[in-house]
Amino acid sequence: MGKTVIAEESVSDYVSSLFGTQTWRTGLILGQMGTQKYHVVHLTRTPEQTNSEGSEEDAAPSKVKPSSPDKIDESWFIEHARQVSRMLVGGLDIIGIFIFGPPDMLSKAQTKVRQLLYSLYKATYLRFSAFFDPEDLVHTRVILQICSKTKKVTCRTLDMSDNKSTAQPAEYKYQSFLSRWNTLDTKISLDYKFNVPVKMEKADLNTKIMEGLQSYLQDISSSVCTINGQLPPDDQLLVPSDKQTKSSQLGSCMTVDVYLNKPFLKESKKPKESKSCGVIQVVGSFHCTACLNQKITNREAIQAIKYDIIRSVISRCEVLCDDIVDAQEDNSPESSIENIWTCPRRVFVPLGKTPVRFCDYVFQDETMQDSLDRISELLDMNPREDEVQSLETMTTNQNLEEIKEHLQSRQEMERDSSEEQSDSSTKTSSVSARILGVVLGLATAVIATGVAFIWGEQAS
Numbered sequence: 324m325g326k327t328v329i330a331e332e333s334v335s336d337y338v339s340s341l342f343g344t345q346t347w348r349t350g351l352i353l354g355q356m357g358t359q360k361y362h363v364v365h366l367t368r369t370p371e372q373t374n375s376e377g378s379e380e381d382a383a384p385s386k387v388k389p390s391s392p393d394k395i396d397e398s399w400f401i402e403h404a405r406q407v408s409r410m411l412v413g414g415l416d417i418i419g420i421f422i423f424g425p426p427d428m429l430s431k432a433q434t435k436v437r438q439l440l441y442s443l444y445k446a447t448y449l450r451f452s453a454f455f456d457p458e459d460l461v462h463t464r465v466i467l468q469i470c471s472k473t474k475k476v477t478c479r480t481l482d483m484s485d486n487k488s489t490a491q492p493a494e495y496k497y498q499s500f501l502s503r504w505n506t507l508d509t510k511i512s513l514d515y516k517f518n519v520p521v522k523m524e525k526a527d528l529n530t531k532i533m534e535g536l537q538s539y540l541q542d543i544s545s546s547v548c549t550i551n552g553q554l555p556p557d558d559q560l561l562v563p564s565d566k567q568t569k570s571s572q573l574g575s576c577m578t579v580d581v582y583l584n585k586p587f588l589k590e591s592k593k594p595k596e597s598k599s600c601g602v603i604q605v606v607g608s609f610h611c612t613a614c615l616n617q618k619i620t621n622r623e624a625i626q627a628i629k630y631d632i633i634r635s636v637i638s639r640c641e642v643l644c645d646d647i648v649d650a651q652e653d654n655s656p657e658s659s660i661e662n663i664w665t666c667p668r669r670v671f672v673p674l675g676k677t678p679v680r681f682c683d684y685v686f687q688d689e690t691m692q693d694s695l696d697r698i699s700e701l702l703d704m705n706p707r708e709d710e711v712q713s714l715e716t717m718t719t720n721q722n723l724e725e726i727k728e729h730l731q732s733r734q735e736m737e738r739d740s741s742e743e744q745s746d747s748s749t750k751t752s753s754v755s756a757r758i759l760g761v762v763l764g765l766a767t768a769v770i771a772t773g774v775a776f777i778w779g780e781q782a783s
Contacts (some may be wrong), residue, residue: 326480326493328465330354330363333496333675337366338423338469338476347424347471349392349400350703351407351443354418355616357462361493362616364501364679365464367407367703368420370397372399392432400439401446406701408447409638412671413507413613413631414476418449419465422570429468437481437490440464444483451634454544459626466490495768501677502573503617505561507550509579512608515539518599529644533637535603539548540633547582548625561615574617574678579628610669610714611635614679635682639666642684668715671707672698680712 341348347419350368357600371386389395404417411417419441422432444464452460452609464483468477478495482488517535547554550561583689613627667684670691674681681702683694691708698707 325491326359326361326362326463326465328467328478328480328495329500330495330497331365331501331677331751332365332497332499333368336677341423341469342471342474344747345393345471347428349395349420349422351404351417352419352421352465352467353407353411353415355414355464355614356416357616358420358461361418361465362500363418364415364677365674365699365702365704369395369400369403370700372396391428392424392657393428393435395435395439397439397442401442404443404447408634409642410683410698410702411680412612412680413627413629413633413634414615414619415447415679416603417443419467421467423469423471425471426473429470436466440466440481441483451630451637454540454633455626455630459663465493467495500616501624501674501679505574505615505617505619505624506576506678507579507613507624508576509581509611509612509628509632510608511581511632513539514604514606515728516602516604516609516751519601519603521600524600527644528642528647532603532640532644536605536636536640539605540636542583543581543632545584546629547584548628549580549582550621550624551577552580555621559621559622560619560626561619561621565684576678579625581629581632599614608715609635609639612671612680635669639669639684642667645684660763668713670694671712671714672704672710673712674704 348368349368351365352363353365354363371388373386393718408417420436420443422429422436424432444462459468463480463482466481470477470481476495478493479490480493481490515536517538519535521530523531523534530561561577611628611631612630615624615627619627643664646667647664665687667686667689669682670685671682673679673682681698681704683698685694687693691711694711695706695708
């Protein structure tokens, strides 16, 4: 049985805008995946590649567009997909690729599109989905071909888990459904510290952080969640059918509380000795959200909000580490408690007048216009500044001073404690007692004997 792909009616307007204005165009399909039904909420075209070899006299780098879709630079296409993936909330994914052009180009580009789809799937889905039960994952992706000559739209699906799979025809239709979608919101407080092993001393900062956060992200994946204070049955609809009425045209907004499994509840392990080169601490709080269709179950809804938490933590740390590398250039960070880095705060923008939102990560030294420009380029949409919603507060200078004092005090206490205690469940031999840094801003701080990151407002 073939899949059904349902696109929001506004997507039809986007498709219509391509005719007569473009020779050919490729881009990403953003939406929600299900076992049999896929919902398309937005299409975003691939930005034209920047020519870095342009003249030094040029005020801005020139744009370069390949002569045909089969000549697309794969690394450029995938980098766009990676950045778009960071801007998605729970429940939304890059579910496929669209290609617009004349019949000969569409035919010639089929192999290239298949190749791009596999690369996109690996780069944007597998890295986050690794924290979840394989049975809950959806591996089929969508290819949408739009003929510029006949205006025919052809939809096919491809199973990414099978390299030898063939494209299957899918039913494609337009409906108006987004106004009835539901929203889940949660706020996560985080104070997490981990050792950086000696073997990773020469690894880059992002690798150190991601390796250290694996346990925390696994805890998020296995956490217990309540919806509006209740622990609902997994297989029950998020909004039971008896509460859905034909006259109701608006979705619901619900609150999720996340309860992590505590270490003392886990099976005790034998003591082990490890050598570390530092410690990383993450401190703060951050906001997560998910947008879901009205037929979603409680289990699927909770998986979506967990997915957003994990993707947001990873994305935010990646953005921060990229910024740190750019700022430091070739200079290594000082081994000092002064290395406190503030993570960018997350802001949200609506998709038109629907409950669906996209997001961006904004640093303290950036303006809201910088964020809007990014959203325009990467998501192919133009929200107004007054539509931007910020639910996370920036870290202030006072916060930074308090965190420095807190970390220094904690170091002294831990140093005194380690001298008094010879036995512990995990013995750590520290090669270096230096502070790698402090990161503030998931409303957060990350790292200590290692580094600290702060994202936004600090948890009390």
